[in-house]
Amino acid sequence: MMRGCSSRTKIAQNQDRAVCMTNCPTLIVTVGLPARGKTYISKKLTRYLNWIGVPTREFNVGQYRRECVKIYKSFEFFRPDNEEGLKIRRQCASAALNDVRQYLTEEGGQVAVFDATNTTRERRETIIQFAEQNGFKVFFVESVCEDPDVIQENIVQVKLGSPDYTNCNTEEAVEDFMKRIKCYENSYETLDEVLDRDLSYIKIMDVGQRYLVNRVLDHIQSRIVYYLMNIHITPRSIYLCRHGESELNVNGRIGGDSGLTPRGKEFGKKLSQFILEQGISDLKVWTSQMKRTIQTAEALNVPYEQWKVLNEIDAGVCEEMMYEEIQDHYPLEFALRDQDKYRYRYPKGESYEDLVQRLEPVIMELERQENVLVVCHQAVMRCLLAYFLDKTAEELPYLKCPLHTVLKLTPVAYGCKVESISLNVDAVDTHRERPENVDVSRMSEEALLTVPAHQ
Amino acid sequence: MNSAPVCMTNCPTLIVTVGLPARGKTYISKKLTRYLNWIGVPTREFNVGQYRRECVKIYKSFEFFRPDNEEGLKIRRQCASAALNDVRQYLTEEGGQVAVFDATNTTRERRETIIQFAEQNGFKVFFVESVCEDPDVIQENIVVSLGSPDYTNCNTEEAVEDFMKRIKCYENSYETLDEVLDRDLSYIKIMDVGQRYLVNRVLDHIQSRIVYYLMNIHITPRSIYLCRHGESELNVNGRIGGDSGLTPRGKEFGKKLSQFILEQGISDLKVWTSQMKRTIQTAEALNVPYEQWKVLNEIDAGVCEEMMYEEIQDHYPLEFALRDQDKYRYRYPKGESYEDLVQRLEPVIMELERQENVLVVCHQAVMRCLLAYFLDKTAEELPYLKCPLHTVLKLTPVAYGCKVESISLNVDAVDTHRERPEVGITHTHTHTHTHTHTHTHGTTELHCASAKCTIMQRITSWNEQVYCKASLLLRLLFEGIFRLLLYRTAEAMKGRRSELNLRRCDKAFVHGAHALPGELSRCPCKAKALKT
Numbered sequence: 001m002m003r004g005c006s007s008r009t010k011i012a013q014n015q016d017r018a019v020c021m022t023n024c025p026t027l028i029v030t031v032g033l034p035a036r037g038k039t040y041i042s043k044k045l046t047r048y049l050n051w052i053g054v055p056t057r058e059f060n061v062g063q064y065r066r067e068c069v070k071i072y073k074s075f076e077f078f079r080p081d082n083e084e085g086l087k088i089r090r091q092c093a094s095a096a097l098n099d100v101r102q103y104l105t106e107e108g109g110q111v112a113v114f115d116a117t118n119t120t121r122e123r124r125e126t127i128i129q130f131a132e133q134n135g136f137k138v139f140f141v142e143s144v145c146e147d148p149d150v151i152q153e154n155i156v157q158v159k160l161g162s163p164d165y166t167n168c169n170t171e172e173a174v175e176d177f178m179k180r181i182k183c184y185e186n187s188y189e190t191l192d193e194v195l196d197r198d199l200s201y202i203k204i205m206d207v208g209q210r211y212l213v214n215r216v217l218d219h220i221q222s223r224i225v226y227y228l229m230n231i232h233i234t235p236r237s238i239y240l241c242r243h244g245e246s247e248l249n250v251n252g253r254i255g256g257d258s259g260l261t262p263r264g265k266e267f268g269k270k271l272s273q274f275i276l277e278q279g280i281s282d283l284k285v286w287t288s289q290m291k292r293t294i295q296t297a298e299a300l301n302v303p304y305e306q307w308k309v310l311n312e313i314d315a316g317v318c319e320e321m322m323y324e325e326i327q328d329h330y331p332l333e334f335a336l337r338d339q340d341k342y343r344y345r346y347p348k349g350e351s352y353e354d355l356v357q358r359l360e361p362v363i364m365e366l367e368r369q370e371n372v373l374v375v376c377h378q379a380v381m382r383c384l385l386a387y388f389l390d391k392t393a394e395e396l397p398y399l400k401c402p403l404h405t406v407l408k409l410t411p412v413a414y415g416c417k418v419e420s421i422s423l424n425v426d427a428v429d430t431h432r433e434r435p436e437n438v439d440v441s442r443m444s445e446e447a448l449l450t451v452p453a454h455q
Numbered sequence: 456m457n458s459a460p461v462c463m464t465n466c467p468t469l470i471v472t473v474g475l476p477a478r479g480k481t482y483i484s485k486k487l488t489r490y491l492n493w494i495g496v497p498t499r500e501f502n503v504g505q506y507r508r509e510c511v512k513i514y515k516s517f518e519f520f521r522p523d524n525e526e527g528l529k530i531r532r533q534c535a536s537a538a539l540n541d542v543r544q545y546l547t548e549e550g551g552q553v554a555v556f557d558a559t560n561t562t563r564e565r566r567e568t569i570i571q572f573a574e575q576n577g578f579k580v581f582f583v584e585s586v587c588e589d590p591d592v593i594q595e596n597i598v599v600s601l602g603s604p605d606y607t608n609c610n611t612e613e614a615v616e617d618f619m620k621r622i623k624c625y626e627n628s629y630e631t632l633d634e635v636l637d638r639d640l641s642y643i644k645i646m647d648v649g650q651r652y653l654v655n656r657v658l659d660h661i662q663s664r665i666v667y668y669l670m671n672i673h674i675t676p677r678s679i680y681l682c683r684h685g686e687s688e689l690n691v692n693g694r695i696g697g698d699s700g701l702t703p704r705g706k707e708f709g710k711k712l713s714q715f716i717l718e719q720g721i722s723d724l725k726v727w728t729s730q731m732k733r734t735i736q737t738a739e740a741l742n743v744p745y746e747q748w749k750v751l752n753e754i755d756a757g758v759c760e761e762m763m764y765e766e767i768q769d770h771y772p773l774e775f776a777l778r779d780q781d782k783y784r785y786r787y788p789k790g791e792s793y794e795d796l797v798q799r800l801e802p803v804i805m806e807l808e809r810q811e812n813v814l815v816v817c818h819q820a821v822m823r824c825l826l827a828y829f830l831d832k833t834a835e836e837l838p839y840l841k842c843p844l845h846t847v848l849k850l851t852p853v854a855y856g857c858k859v860e861s862i863s864l865n866v867d868a869v870d871t872h873r874e875r876p877e878v879g880i881t882h883t884h885t886h887t888h889t890h891t892h893t894h895t896h897g898t899t900e901l902h903c904a905s906a907k908c909t910i911m912q913r914i915t916s917w918n919e920q921v922y923c924k925a926s927l928l929l930r931l932l933f934e935g936i937f938r939l940l941l942y943r944t945a946e947a948m949k950g951r952r953s954e955l956n957l958r959r960c961d962k963a964f965v966h967g968a969h970a971l972p973g974e975l976s977r978c979p980c981k982a983k984a985l986k987t
Contacts, residue, residue, distance in 0.1 A: 193651070210634070211654040216670060219809060226667045229657060308795065354749060358799075368660060 025104035031142035061116035064092035140201035236370040243292035252454025255319040268299025312377035316349025338438040341397035403427035467546035473584035477596040503558035506534035514605040517620040582642035677811035684733035696760040709740025753818035757790025782838035844868035
């Protein structure tokens with residue numbers, strides 16, 4: 001679990017940059033032939049690192065090339081004897097590295113993912129020198145795969161949709177792409193156990209069957225390796241939903257540990273039906289350790305696991321209060337929360353940022369698993385959703401997660417498809433939008449403007 | 456119970472070490488066993504060498520290990536079988552979840568035998584191979600092996616010579632795990648003491664955790680310093696928890712700690728604290744950069760926060776008694792248990808393994824958990840480990856364990872250690888039931904107490920399967936009544952707590968580079984707002 005949030009380490013950083021090696025920005029460099037999942041890994045890794053609070057950005061050299069060479073003609077551009085092509089590609093790589101430098105040194109980035117084939121030792125050496133000049137650490141992520149089915153799947157899933165092939169039919173596109181791969185194959189120098197023994201890298205073989213890990217230098221590299229070793233590409237779906245409507249929900253109160261209302265129980269039954277209809281093989285069900293999620297899961301009549309870390313955000317002194325009461329007793333706190341809902345920590349309670357910290361093992365296990373239903377809570381669900389849908393810290397606390405609605409997430413291409421399925425059981429609305437006026441001097445009415453109706 | 460076959464993670468795991476002598480197999484086995492037990496996975500190691508020593512009372516020489524020594528081979532095969540038998544008993548009858556089979560296992564034939572044994576018994580197999588050709592490392596390791604009973608009567612040179620010949624006996628028949636031939640096995644190959652790893656077919660959560668752990672440990676010499684914050688205001692008043700500042704004696708400790716650190720002359724010392732005032736104030740006195748970890752915060756005593764033990768006995772005699780019955784698993788209402796603490800401290804342990812010299816300024820319960828990890832204490836011992844104020848524990852890994860030095864910095868402080876009371880506890884209740892639950896990931900079989908005594912059903916662990924519906928309903932009912940009573944008391948408490956909270960905000964905060972953004976925005980803003 002990352003202990004320091006980025007902003008916290010930043011404050012310490014300005015004083016201690018030189019002392020602590022872990023403050024060196026890291027440059028992750030992908031290596032591999034086309035259609036080996038480099039961009040998939042880059043995007044996923046970037047999403048994960050940002051979610052746990054490490055500012056990360058990916059730099060896809062292919063995109064730079066597309067901006068430079070407006071129209072893609074054919075694989076000929078990638079032929080090793082195409083001088084013009086080589087020149088442009090080298091320029092694009094340089095432009096990308098320049099942006100990397102700017103991101104890591106001036107824009108507060110902590111990790112940059114340099115996504116390109118980088119298949120020759122010469123190209124990698126250039127990058128290593130660039131990193132050394134700028135004080136970045138380098139970590140290579142190589143994907144090696146010879147399974148023709150996997151490669152075909154990759155091409156179909158992601159390459160055909162690329163801007164390069166908008167005007168081709170499927171067969172043409174596949175054929176051209178296969179020739180493109182051939183252009184790289186002859187000069188491909190894979191990371192070698194002996195020749196590259198001084199480099200830090202992970203070599204992923206056959207989509208995660210086997211890994212070779214060399215010289216992991218620090219905490220962030222260790223986390224990256226752990227993450228990469230836990231992800232998979234087996235098709236599956238993740239279902240997220242909240243507990244059924246609870247007694248405290250109905251009274252407009254936050255937190256607490258109350259049981260379900262009759263409508264909440266109704267949701268439990270409807271959820272059970274829904275799960276059966278989905279016909280999912282081997283579904284795992286997870287709940288928190290609070291009554292309302294357990295009661296909801298009980299209605300499903302299947303084994304379920306309780307995770308303490310899935311418990312709702314701890315509202316500290318504001319537990320079980322209505323928003324009106326919070327405004328009454330703690331108007332200052334209420335205003336501060338509206339100003340920065342992600343980082344604001346309830347007195348004696350938690351912040352969304354803390355939540356993300358404690359939910360990290362859940363995310364890791366969700367990555368390992370296949371079909372899972374997570375019955376949780378509003379703030380928790382927002383955090384999990386933000387991970388899958390790559391939402392920022394600003395958006396996260398305002399994601400809409402209504403009661404009695406199931407979100408079905410299916411990984412597809414580089415992202416996640418979301419289906420929102422309402423189970424048609426009425427429930428109170430618990431979503432509070434950010435009010436216009438977040439100033440500490442605001443009037444009560446302004447603060448309570450966006451509070452949803454309740455009993 | 457009816458759903459056990461569904462969840463694959465319930466299969467016990469057999470970890471099998473592979474490697475020539477003096478490659479750190481036993482070191483890895485013991486460390487892994489300690490880690491897994493600490494996080495709640497019942498694990499035991501089975502060292503075949505020990506079985507051999509019990510069989511062949513007196514070790515004569517390396518000749519025993521010669522590949523052409525029929526008698527020796529026979530005995531060694533028997534010992535391996537005996538060990539496997541004990542493994543089977545541990546995993547199937549004694550509630551073990553992981554067994555570490557520690558032997559050279561250098562031939563494919565021997566490993567095949569083990570794989571078949573595992574298949575017959577429904578165990579998963581995970582190999583951990585250590586490959587090393589660095590002569591310095593091997594020499595270092597041999598020194599550790601020389602401490603073994605085999606060599607009590609030899610001088611160092613003879614012992615080293617004999618051991619080298621012993622290694623030679625294995626070398627010719629050594630078949631390392633092969634990328635092609637062994638591609639269907641699950642294993643991690645550790646090369647050159649962690650420079651490089653080859654990981655193949657990690658099947659489940661526990662294997663993934665084992666791999667992550669093995670990739671984070673190292674053998675570079677270093678020391679870990681554990682201490683508590685200086686004496687705090689609440690300490691002096693005999694109150695638990697809370698977030699008070701240091702007393703003058705506590706501040707004195709901070710200064711003494713700073714001197715102590717300087718005297719130790721440690722290169723590149725990392726300092727970690729929690730996010731509570733008392734540890735931060737202590738670290739501030741050191742005048743070095745430090746990192747704040749929220750997970751190092753003291754155990755949350757829930758409704759009992761800031762109470763004296765006398766008050767807890769007054770208001771919650773039942774809770775107080777239950778806690779004494781099972782201090783490790785007991786969870787304060789609206790608070791945490793030691794078991795919860797261990798869960799949240801796991802990332803700290805992982806990072807401590809990665810780091811070199813570290814000073815951790817924490818709290819009593821937290822320090823007990825960390826200490827229990829390093830000194831391999833059981834769940835029963837953990838909550839009663841002595842961690843007095845103003846004392847630094849210096850832990851130095853040595854051989855297979857940890858050397859502990861306790862250094863008191865000679866600043867008086869109140870004693871906050873409460874031993875387990877002797878007197879037996881009986882209480883009668885209107886409702887009795889017993890409940891057993893099995894955890895799927897951390898598998899501790901928690902048997903509730905005797906039929907006579909009711910233990911409040913507590914959902915204790917991180918992943919649990921609740922099997923019995925009927926008892927769940929009863930439990931919810933009973934708990935509901937209990938919680939209603941607690942809620943009433945908590946309501947009364949809350950009023951008091953919010954008072955304390957406001958008072959706290961008025962007091963001076965520790966500002967500076969290490970305060971949290973949230974806290975910074977709250978405190979001075981609030982002070983300003985209140986002023987205006």
